[in-house]
Amino acid sequence: MTSLERAVPHVASAEPVAPVRFLLDSWTVAHAEIRKLAHDPTEVLTRAVQPILWLLVFGQVIAQSRVIATGNLSYMDFLTPGVLAQSALFSAIFFGIAVIWERDLGVLHKYLVSPASREALVTGKAVAGGLRALVQTFVVYIVAVLVGIHLRWEIPALVGAALVVVLGAAGFATFSLIVACLVRTRERFMGIGQILTMPLFFASSAIYPIAMMPGWLQVLAHLNPLTYQVDALRALMIDGGPSTYPIALDISVLAVTVVVLVAIASRLYPRLAQ
């Protein structure tokens, strides 16, 4: 430490080591987001309406018509994890709008001139984006009970499902943050957000099995993190639900996706304030 640094008044004497500092800073950012939600949960709650419609309307109609072969699973059982993943995705993909809004206000500048590292700031946002999806998880489980889905209730399965939802949503929220850093205005973001969601949704196993897809779409589906999220959820949520891949693989894919996207977003995030 140089003499200049020592001259700085009021610096914390017991500065925690870097990894702890990182976690504390990330949590500060995530915690702020959660408090905002607690003050005004309207947005998250309205986002929970969509999965209800998918289960009650779309799911019932397709189940009646028996056009999608889902093996031993009923179509409603097959669809429920897909709907949860989908609603978390639709909510997370617009997360970037809030970040652009913060930039327009000046809140972002305040965060960026703090001593917290860019990685910690972005990680905090990612965690917040992931935790928001727990509200939807709660709603989907309630609706699923009401329509008689065969759910698993063991604690490890529930915790696993929550983890998979949070990881997936954190990834898509960070992806959204990256898009926000690139397009920089709310108007452009809205357009891009709309364009991104549908391909991600349709090129996944959310509402039909991958085996039903044409070859080129199967390739895309295998590159789509949503596919792995749905795959893990199908096993963790549904009694007797099959997963195509080992759950550990699904979770690893989601975790690596989050880490890579956070690394990219940390690079781009400061550009938003320039």
Next chain:
Amino acid sequence: MRNAIECSALTRRFDVVTAVDALTLSVAEGEMFGLLGPNGAGKTTTIKMLITLLDPTSGHAVVAGHDVGRDARAVRRSIGYVPQLLSSDGTLTARENLDISSRLYHVPRAERRDRIEESLEFMGLADVGDRLVRTFSGGMIRRLEIAQAMLHRPEVLFLDEPTVGLDPVARRTVWEHVRRLRERDGTTVMLTTHYMEEAAELCERVGIMHLGKLAALGTPAELEAQVGPGATLDAVFTHFTGTGLEDGGSYRDVARTRRTARRLG
């Protein structure tokens, strides 16, 4: 005594526009310094480089003993910043806003609560600590923002257009608080403004910026004396830049200022 801020040939170009053009400037420790100029003169760009939000195209700047390019995080630990835009979160209470700042700026846990209560008291916000910030008046928000920027007792405080959009009474209250804060902590303050009155009232020295360059530098009295007896800072500005303060500012600047004004109002 070392300087709190030192810029040497600090330059920032955006495509073809040179927003800040080889700015060389020193601000002493404990000084209250004003950067004066119309919208588009390069004031905000200068501040953004000094607070590490924007990399200089060329040149150097040292803030609180740390180079803004090489040692950005050390700079960030030593400064407080109140943006021109609104930086308090309207959907949170004043106390929550302060709490977030105290954590983000690494105020030791044991001191957080005391500092937050003390700053609410100091800024005259003790009664409204638990109200949502979106119910605040413009002047109250600015005071809260300054409190947030000072919780970690920075060496240098940057205020970008601290009173834009405020009515005269609220403006005076903000000035009063900035002055008292500085007396208490001995903080170096750099502010930008396009109000002559504000610069004359608050600043010990003023730099007049025009088209990215420093057109004049001195105490308000010195600058007035250079132009002629009885000259106001307004006249000084016209003298050094050849334009009135009312000129300048693009559509984007106007839109932004109005938006800020509306939110603060």
